[in-house]
Amino acid sequence: MSQTIKLSEKNKDFFEHVYQVTRLIPEGRVTSYGAIARYLGMGRAARMVGWAMNACMGRPDIPAHRVVNRLGMLTGKIHFETLTKMQEQLEAEGIVVENDKVVDFKKLNWDPTLELEL
DNA sequence: GTCTTGACGTTTA
DNA sequence: CTAAACGCCAAGA
Numbered sequence: 001m002s003q004t005i006k007l008s009e010k011n012k013d014f015f016e017h018v019y020q021v022t023r024l025i026p027e028g029r030v031t032s033y034g035a036i037a038r039y040l041g042m043g044r045a046a047r048m049v050g051w052a053m054n055a056c057m058g059r060p061d062i063p064a065h066r067v068v069n070r071l072g073m074l075t076g077k078i079h080f081e082t083l084t085k086m087q088e089q090l091e092a093e094g095i096v097v098e099n100d101k102v103v104d105f106k107k108l109n110w111d112p113t114l115e116l117e118l
Numbered sequence: 119g120t121c122t123t124g125a126c127g128t129t130t131a
Numbered sequence: 132c133t134a135a136a137c138g139c140c141a142a143g144a
Binding site: 014037042043044045046047048051 | 138139140141142
Binding site: 032078 | 125126
């Protein structure tokens with residue numbers, strides 16, 4: 001019955017939350033999937049964040065290039081228009097990327113739970 | 119309805 | 132320190 005609809009709405013809400021948080025990432029900063037997932041209450045479901053990102057592809061309003069894994073590696077670059085697009089966009093914002101990973105990632109790490117102070 | 123895959127993260131060997 | 136397995140939730144085949 002309404003269960004299916006209810007679930008769909010809930011999922012949509014989760015996706016939108018991911019989009020909003022990603023959109024709130026300041027320029028020159030990066031965050032991790034796990035951080036967003038935890039902020040949304042998903043805890044260890046960091047994969048869902050990546051899944052949501054894949055659905056957000058095609059939207060320039062969502063800086064998916066600012067979202068990297070916990071190691072600061074550009075794991076999602078393969079889903080971009082080009083493999084170098086992600087790195088180029090990061091460098092354009094002042095983020096130094098080397099060997100497909102963000103330099104000083106720890107310093108540039110932007111955690112919504114901390115910055116937004118839940 | 120079941121199995122596999124997936125832009126991750128943590129834990130154990 | 133490195134490598135592999137498990138756990139998480141969702142979607143596609």
